[in-house]
Amino acid sequence: MTDAVLIEALRWMLMSRIYDERATALQRQGLYGVFSPAFGQEASVVGSAMALDPVRDWIVPQYRELMALVRHGYPLERLAAMGMGRVTEAARIPDGVNVLPNQVALATQLPHATGLAWGLKLQRKDSVVMTYVGDGGSSEGDFHEGLNLAGVQRAPVVFFLSNNQWAISTPRRVQSATPSFALRAAGYGFPGVEVDGNDVLAVYSAAGEAVQRARAGEGPTLIESVTYRMSFHNTTDNPSLYEDPKQRDDASRRDPIDRVVRYLTGRGLWDEERDKETRASVRAEVDAALEKAAAFPVVTPNQLFDHIYAELPERLRRQREELSSDRSQT
Numbered sequence: 001m002t003d004a005v006l007i008e009a010l011r012w013m014l015m016s017r018i019y020d021e022r023a024t025a026l027q028r029q030g031l032y033g034v035f036s037p038a039f040g041q042e043a044s045v046v047g048s049a050m051a052l053d054p055v056r057d058w059i060v061p062q063y064r065e066l067m068a069l070v071r072h073g074y075p076l077e078r079l080a081a082m083g084m085g086r087v088t089e090a091a092r093i094p095d096g097v098n099v100l101p102n103q104v105a106l107a108t109q110l111p112h113a114t115g116l117a118w119g120l121k122l123q124r125k126d127s128v129v130m131t132y133v134g135d136g137g138s139s140e141g142d143f144h145e146g147l148n149l150a151g152v153q154r155a156p157v158v159f160f161l162s163n164n165q166w167a168i169s170t171p172r173r174v175q176s177a178t179p180s181f182a183l184r185a186a187g188y189g190f191p192g193v194e195v196d197g198n199d200v201l202a203v204y205s206a207a208g209e210a211v212q213r214a215r216a217g218e219g220p221t222l223i224e225s226v227t228y229r230m231s232f233h234n235t236t237d238n239p240s241l242y243e244d245p246k247q248r249d250d251a252s253r254r255d256p257i258d259r260v261v262r263y264l265t266g267r268g269l270w271d272e273e274r275d276k277e278t279r280a281s282v283r284a285e286v287d288a289a290l291e292k293a294a295a296f297p298v299v300t301p302n303q304l305f306d307h308i309y310a311e312l313p314e315r316l317r318r319q320r321e322e323l324s325s326d327r328s329q330t
Protein backbone atom coordinates (compact mmCIF):
# COMPACT_ATOMS: atom_id res chain seq x y z
CA MET A 1 0.00 0.00 0.00
CA THR A 2 1.46 3.36 -0.98
CA ASP A 3 1.37 6.28 1.46
CA ALA A 4 -1.33 7.99 -0.61
CA VAL A 5 -3.53 4.88 -0.52
CA LEU A 6 -2.98 4.50 3.23
CA ILE A 7 -4.07 8.11 3.77
CA GLU A 8 -7.15 7.41 1.64
CA ALA A 9 -7.84 4.31 3.77
CA LEU A 10 -7.57 6.41 6.94
CA ARG A 11 -10.12 8.87 5.55
CA TRP A 12 -12.57 6.03 4.83
CA MET A 13 -12.00 4.61 8.31
CA LEU A 14 -12.71 8.00 9.85
CA MET A 15 -15.82 8.32 7.73
CA SER A 16 -17.01 4.94 8.99
CA ARG A 17 -16.52 5.95 12.61
CA ILE A 18 -18.07 9.39 12.23
CA TYR A 19 -21.04 7.93 10.37
CA ASP A 20 -21.47 5.40 13.20
CA GLU A 21 -21.56 8.22 15.75
CA ARG A 22 -24.06 10.27 13.73
CA ALA A 23 -26.35 7.35 12.87
CA THR A 24 -26.37 6.20 16.51
CA ALA A 25 -27.28 9.71 17.71
CA LEU A 26 -30.08 9.92 15.12
CA GLN A 27 -31.38 6.49 16.15
CA ARG A 28 -31.55 7.68 19.77
CA GLN A 29 -33.71 10.59 18.58
CA GLY A 30 -36.05 8.27 16.69
CA LEU A 31 -34.81 9.44 13.29
CA TYR A 32 -32.88 6.33 12.18
CA GLY A 33 -33.76 2.62 12.22
CA VAL A 34 -31.90 -0.16 14.04
CA PHE A 35 -28.22 0.41 13.34
CA SER A 36 -25.15 -1.88 13.56
CA PRO A 37 -21.93 0.13 13.86
CA ALA A 38 -18.56 -1.01 12.50
CA PHE A 39 -16.81 0.62 15.49
CA GLY A 40 -13.45 -1.11 15.99
CA GLN A 41 -13.72 -3.04 12.72
CA GLU A 42 -12.88 -0.18 10.36
CA ALA A 43 -9.57 -1.67 9.20
CA SER A 44 -11.34 -4.91 8.23
CA VAL A 45 -14.13 -3.17 6.35
CA VAL A 46 -11.98 -0.60 4.56
CA GLY A 47 -8.84 -2.69 3.97
CA SER A 48 -10.84 -5.46 2.30
CA ALA A 49 -12.95 -3.15 0.12
CA MET A 50 -9.93 -1.21 -1.06
CA ALA A 51 -8.50 -4.37 -2.60
CA LEU A 52 -11.41 -4.36 -5.08
CA ASP A 53 -11.95 -2.62 -8.39
CA PRO A 54 -15.45 -1.06 -8.20
CA VAL A 55 -15.77 -1.13 -12.00
CA ARG A 56 -15.65 -4.92 -12.36
CA ASP A 57 -15.76 -6.47 -8.86
CA TRP A 58 -18.79 -7.08 -6.65
CA ILE A 59 -19.56 -6.80 -2.94
CA VAL A 60 -22.11 -9.09 -1.30
CA PRO A 61 -22.42 -7.68 2.23
CA GLN A 62 -23.73 -8.86 5.59
CA TYR A 63 -24.84 -5.64 7.35
CA ARG A 64 -21.80 -4.15 9.09
CA GLU A 65 -19.79 -3.04 6.06
CA LEU A 66 -21.39 0.26 5.11
CA MET A 67 -18.21 2.11 4.16
CA ALA A 68 -17.14 -0.79 1.94
CA LEU A 69 -20.34 -0.20 -0.03
CA VAL A 70 -19.80 3.56 -0.19
CA ARG A 71 -16.20 3.13 -1.33
CA HIS A 72 -17.57 0.76 -4.00
CA GLY A 73 -19.91 3.45 -5.34
CA TYR A 74 -23.17 3.24 -3.33
CA PRO A 75 -23.81 6.92 -2.52
CA LEU A 76 -23.79 7.63 1.22
CA GLU A 77 -27.04 9.62 1.07
CA ARG A 78 -28.85 6.63 -0.47
CA LEU A 79 -27.51 4.32 2.17
CA ALA A 80 -28.54 6.84 4.84
CA ALA A 81 -31.99 7.13 3.22
CA MET A 82 -32.41 3.39 3.70
CA GLY A 83 -31.40 3.68 7.36
CA MET A 84 -33.85 6.54 7.84
CA GLY A 85 -36.79 4.55 6.51
CA ARG A 86 -36.88 6.22 3.09
CA VAL A 87 -37.10 2.82 1.41
CA THR A 88 -38.15 4.36 -1.88
CA GLU A 89 -36.40 5.18 -5.13
CA ALA A 90 -34.04 7.29 -2.98
CA ALA A 91 -32.45 4.24 -1.37
CA ARG A 92 -32.18 2.09 -4.50
CA ILE A 93 -28.72 0.85 -5.45
CA PRO A 94 -27.98 2.76 -8.68
CA ASP A 95 -27.51 0.76 -11.87
CA GLY A 96 -23.85 0.07 -12.48
CA VAL A 97 -22.96 -0.03 -8.76
CA ASN A 98 -21.80 -3.59 -8.15
CA VAL A 99 -23.19 -4.24 -4.69
CA LEU A 100 -26.02 -6.41 -3.41
CA PRO A 101 -28.32 -5.20 -0.60
CA ASN A 102 -27.43 -5.73 3.06
CA GLN A 103 -28.39 -9.16 4.32
CA VAL A 104 -29.64 -9.72 7.86
CA ALA A 105 -30.66 -13.39 7.50
CA LEU A 106 -27.27 -14.73 8.54
CA ALA A 107 -25.07 -16.42 5.90
CA THR A 108 -27.80 -16.50 3.24
CA GLN A 109 -25.62 -14.07 1.29
CA LEU A 110 -22.89 -16.71 0.89
CA PRO A 111 -24.67 -18.99 -1.60
CA HIS A 112 -25.71 -15.79 -3.44
CA ALA A 113 -22.07 -14.69 -3.60
CA THR A 114 -20.96 -18.09 -4.87
CA GLY A 115 -23.69 -18.10 -7.52
CA LEU A 116 -22.78 -14.59 -8.61
CA ALA A 117 -19.08 -15.46 -8.83
CA TRP A 118 -19.76 -18.69 -10.70
CA GLY A 119 -22.00 -16.79 -13.13
CA LEU A 120 -19.30 -14.17 -13.74
CA LYS A 121 -16.83 -16.97 -14.41
CA LEU A 122 -19.21 -18.62 -16.91
CA GLN A 123 -19.46 -15.24 -18.65
CA ARG A 124 -15.65 -15.19 -18.81
CA LYS A 125 -15.51 -11.89 -16.95
CA ASP A 126 -12.41 -11.11 -14.91
CA SER A 127 -14.53 -9.98 -11.95
CA VAL A 128 -14.18 -11.02 -8.32
CA VAL A 129 -16.85 -11.16 -5.61
CA MET A 130 -16.05 -10.19 -2.02
CA THR A 131 -18.60 -11.37 0.51
CA TYR A 132 -18.75 -10.78 4.25
CA VAL A 133 -19.84 -12.99 7.13
CA GLY A 134 -19.37 -12.95 10.90
CA ASP A 135 -18.09 -15.56 13.35
CA GLY A 136 -21.75 -16.16 14.27
CA GLY A 137 -22.89 -16.45 10.66
CA SER A 138 -20.19 -19.05 10.05
CA SER A 139 -22.19 -21.54 12.16
CA GLU A 140 -25.07 -21.50 9.68
CA GLY A 141 -25.66 -24.27 7.14
CA ASP A 142 -25.49 -21.74 4.31
CA PHE A 143 -21.85 -21.12 5.22
CA HIS A 144 -21.05 -24.74 4.36
CA GLU A 145 -23.14 -24.74 1.19
CA GLY A 146 -21.72 -21.46 -0.08
CA LEU A 147 -18.08 -22.35 0.55
CA ASN A 148 -18.36 -25.95 -0.60
CA LEU A 149 -19.85 -25.07 -3.98
CA ALA A 150 -17.38 -22.22 -4.45
CA GLY A 151 -14.52 -24.68 -3.92
CA VAL A 152 -15.96 -27.21 -6.38
CA GLN A 153 -16.54 -24.57 -9.07
CA ARG A 154 -13.34 -22.63 -8.30
CA ALA A 155 -15.56 -19.57 -8.24
CA PRO A 156 -13.80 -16.18 -8.10
CA VAL A 157 -15.01 -15.29 -4.61
CA VAL A 158 -13.33 -14.09 -1.43
CA PHE A 159 -15.10 -15.04 1.81
CA PHE A 160 -14.22 -12.35 4.33
CA LEU A 161 -15.06 -13.58 7.82
CA SER A 162 -14.97 -10.76 10.38
CA ASN A 163 -14.29 -12.49 13.65
CA ASN A 164 -15.25 -9.65 16.00
CA GLN A 165 -15.41 -12.05 18.99
CA TRP A 166 -19.17 -11.71 19.43
CA ALA A 167 -22.45 -12.81 17.87
CA ILE A 168 -24.67 -10.42 19.81
CA SER A 169 -23.99 -11.80 23.35
CA THR A 170 -22.51 -15.16 22.27
CA PRO A 171 -18.73 -15.06 22.71
CA ARG A 172 -16.27 -16.54 20.22
CA ARG A 173 -15.26 -19.41 22.52
CA VAL A 174 -18.73 -20.96 22.46
CA GLN A 175 -19.39 -20.21 18.79
CA SER A 176 -17.09 -22.98 17.59
CA ALA A 177 -14.55 -25.46 18.97
CA THR A 178 -12.22 -24.75 16.05
CA PRO A 179 -9.02 -22.98 17.10
CA SER A 180 -9.24 -20.90 13.91
CA PHE A 181 -12.10 -20.22 11.50
CA ALA A 182 -9.53 -19.92 8.69
CA LEU A 183 -8.73 -23.65 9.08
CA ARG A 184 -12.18 -24.50 7.77
CA ALA A 185 -11.09 -23.59 4.24
CA ALA A 186 -9.02 -26.79 4.08
CA GLY A 187 -12.24 -28.79 4.17
CA TYR A 188 -13.39 -27.00 1.03
CA GLY A 189 -10.12 -27.35 -0.87
CA PHE A 190 -8.97 -23.75 -0.92
CA PRO A 191 -6.66 -21.57 1.18
CA GLY A 192 -7.67 -19.99 4.47
CA VAL A 193 -5.67 -17.17 6.01
CA GLU A 194 -5.86 -15.45 9.36
CA VAL A 195 -5.09 -11.77 9.49
CA ASP A 196 -4.89 -9.06 12.16
CA GLY A 197 -8.17 -7.35 11.39
CA ASN A 198 -7.15 -4.19 13.24
CA ASP A 199 -4.19 -3.63 10.91
CA VAL A 200 -5.39 -2.05 7.69
CA LEU A 201 -2.08 -2.75 5.92
CA ALA A 202 -2.30 -6.45 6.75
CA VAL A 203 -5.97 -6.70 5.76
CA TYR A 204 -5.35 -4.90 2.46
CA SER A 205 -2.44 -7.18 1.68
CA ALA A 206 -4.33 -10.42 2.50
CA ALA A 207 -7.41 -9.26 0.60
CA GLY A 208 -5.29 -8.14 -2.36
CA GLU A 209 -3.65 -11.58 -2.61
CA ALA A 210 -7.02 -13.33 -2.41
CA VAL A 211 -8.50 -11.05 -5.09
CA GLN A 212 -5.51 -11.68 -7.34
CA ARG A 213 -5.83 -15.44 -6.90
CA ALA A 214 -9.53 -15.32 -7.74
CA ARG A 215 -8.93 -13.11 -10.77
CA ALA A 216 -6.23 -15.47 -12.02
CA GLY A 217 -8.77 -18.33 -12.05
CA GLU A 218 -7.31 -20.02 -8.96
CA GLY A 219 -10.58 -19.98 -7.02
CA PRO A 220 -11.78 -18.83 -3.60
CA THR A 221 -10.00 -17.83 -0.40
CA LEU A 222 -11.36 -17.64 3.13
CA ILE A 223 -9.94 -14.74 5.14
CA GLU A 224 -10.49 -14.71 8.90
CA SER A 225 -10.03 -11.14 10.02
CA VAL A 226 -9.45 -11.18 13.77
CA THR A 227 -10.86 -8.00 15.23
CA TYR A 228 -13.06 -6.75 18.06
CA ARG A 229 -16.53 -5.21 18.14
CA MET A 230 -15.84 -2.08 20.20
CA SER A 231 -19.50 -1.18 20.55
CA PHE A 232 -22.94 -2.72 20.88
CA HIS A 233 -24.15 -5.35 18.41
CA ASN A 234 -26.76 -2.89 17.28
CA THR A 235 -28.76 -0.05 18.80
CA THR A 236 -31.10 -2.53 20.58
CA ASP A 237 -28.23 -4.16 22.48
CA ASN A 238 -26.61 -3.41 25.85
CA PRO A 239 -23.21 -5.16 26.04
CA SER A 240 -22.59 -4.00 29.63
CA LEU A 241 -24.87 -6.90 30.58
CA TYR A 242 -22.45 -9.52 29.23
CA GLU A 243 -19.07 -8.01 28.24
CA ASP A 244 -16.11 -7.84 30.62
CA PRO A 245 -14.98 -4.17 30.43
CA LYS A 246 -11.36 -5.35 30.44
CA GLN A 247 -11.90 -6.87 26.99
CA ARG A 248 -13.03 -3.53 25.63
CA ASP A 249 -10.06 -1.76 27.26
CA ASP A 250 -7.64 -4.24 25.67
CA ALA A 251 -9.30 -3.78 22.30
CA SER A 252 -9.19 -0.01 22.50
CA ARG A 253 -5.41 -0.25 22.80
CA ARG A 254 -5.47 -1.89 19.37
CA ASP A 255 -7.89 0.68 17.90
CA PRO A 256 -7.38 0.38 14.13
CA ILE A 257 -7.70 4.13 13.50
CA ASP A 258 -5.24 5.11 16.24
CA ARG A 259 -2.76 2.62 14.82
CA VAL A 260 -2.76 4.26 11.38
CA VAL A 261 -2.57 7.74 12.90
CA ARG A 262 0.44 6.71 15.03
CA TYR A 263 2.14 5.04 12.07
CA LEU A 264 1.67 8.01 9.73
CA THR A 265 2.64 10.49 12.45
CA GLY A 266 5.85 8.55 13.11
CA ARG A 267 6.71 8.82 9.44
CA GLY A 268 6.03 12.56 9.33
CA LEU A 269 2.95 12.14 7.12
CA TRP A 270 0.29 13.15 9.66
CA ASP A 271 -0.04 15.77 12.37
CA GLU A 272 -2.67 17.30 14.60
CA GLU A 273 -3.64 19.93 12.09
CA ARG A 274 -4.12 17.44 9.27
CA ASP A 275 -6.08 15.22 11.63
CA LYS A 276 -8.40 18.06 12.60
CA GLU A 277 -8.90 19.17 9.00
CA THR A 278 -9.62 15.64 7.77
CA ARG A 279 -12.13 14.92 10.54
CA ALA A 280 -13.88 18.24 9.87
CA SER A 281 -14.15 17.58 6.13
CA VAL A 282 -15.40 14.02 6.74
CA ARG A 283 -17.97 15.31 9.23
CA ALA A 284 -19.18 17.87 6.70
CA GLU A 285 -19.52 15.15 4.04
CA VAL A 286 -21.43 12.84 6.39
CA ASP A 287 -23.73 15.64 7.56
CA ALA A 288 -24.47 16.70 3.98
CA ALA A 289 -25.39 13.09 3.10
CA LEU A 290 -27.63 12.79 6.16
CA GLU A 291 -29.34 16.08 5.34
CA LYS A 292 -30.01 14.93 1.78
CA ALA A 293 -31.32 11.60 3.07
CA ALA A 294 -33.69 13.31 5.52
CA ALA A 295 -35.11 15.43 2.69
CA PHE A 296 -36.21 12.37 0.67
CA PRO A 297 -39.92 11.55 1.02
CA VAL A 298 -40.84 9.04 3.72
CA VAL A 299 -42.34 5.75 2.70
CA THR A 300 -46.14 5.51 2.86
CA PRO A 301 -47.96 2.34 4.01
CA ASN A 302 -49.34 1.78 0.50
CA GLN A 303 -45.81 1.44 -0.83
CA LEU A 304 -45.68 -1.91 0.95
CA PHE A 305 -47.31 -3.25 -2.18
CA ASP A 306 -44.83 -1.75 -4.66
CA HIS A 307 -41.93 -3.50 -6.38
CA ILE A 308 -43.15 -7.00 -5.57
CA TYR A 309 -45.34 -7.95 -8.53
CA ALA A 310 -45.36 -6.57 -12.08
CA GLU A 311 -49.14 -6.84 -11.74
CA LEU A 312 -50.61 -6.98 -8.27
CA PRO A 313 -52.82 -10.08 -7.72
CA GLU A 314 -56.51 -9.41 -7.02
CA ARG A 315 -56.26 -10.30 -3.32
CA LEU A 316 -53.42 -7.83 -2.72
CA ARG A 317 -55.15 -5.16 -4.80
CA ARG A 318 -58.15 -5.47 -2.47
CA GLN A 319 -55.88 -5.24 0.58
CA ARG A 320 -54.25 -2.11 -0.79
CA GLU A 321 -57.64 -0.50 -1.37
CA GLU A 322 -58.76 -1.47 2.11
CA LEU A 323 -55.62 0.04 3.61
CA SER A 324 -56.13 3.28 1.63
CA SER A 325 -59.76 3.65 2.70
CA ASP A 326 -58.92 2.84 6.35
CA ARG A 327 -56.28 5.52 6.28
CA SER A 328 -58.53 8.09 4.67
CA GLN A 329 -61.05 7.59 7.51
CA THR A 330 -58.51 8.39 10.23
Ligand SMILES: Cc1ncc(C[n+]2csc(CCOP(=O)(O)OP(=O)(O)O)c2C)c(N)n1
Binding pocket: 064, 104, 105, 106, 133, 134, 135, 136, 137, 138, 140, 162, 164, 166, 167, 168, 229, 233
Ligand atom coordinates in the same frame (compact mmCIF):
# COMPACT_ATOMS: atom_id res chain seq x y z
C1 LIG B 1 -30.54 -16.99 10.27
C2 LIG B 1 -30.48 -16.00 11.39
N1 LIG B 1 -30.45 -16.44 12.66
C3 LIG B 1 -30.40 -15.56 13.69
C4 LIG B 1 -30.40 -14.21 13.44
C5 LIG B 1 -30.37 -13.23 14.60
N2 LIG B 1 -29.07 -12.57 14.63
C6 LIG B 1 -28.90 -11.36 14.06
S1 LIG B 1 -27.34 -10.84 14.16
C7 LIG B 1 -26.85 -12.20 15.00
C8 LIG B 1 -25.40 -12.38 15.41
C9 LIG B 1 -24.48 -12.38 14.25
O1 LIG B 1 -23.15 -12.44 14.67
P1 LIG B 1 -21.96 -12.49 13.63
O2 LIG B 1 -22.31 -13.35 12.48
O3 LIG B 1 -20.73 -12.83 14.37
O4 LIG B 1 -21.88 -11.01 13.05
P2 LIG B 1 -21.73 -9.62 13.80
O5 LIG B 1 -23.13 -9.11 14.02
O6 LIG B 1 -21.00 -9.85 15.07
O7 LIG B 1 -21.00 -8.73 12.87
C10 LIG B 1 -27.92 -13.07 15.20
C11 LIG B 1 -27.84 -14.35 15.91
C12 LIG B 1 -30.45 -13.79 12.10
N3 LIG B 1 -30.42 -12.51 11.76
N4 LIG B 1 -30.48 -14.70 11.09
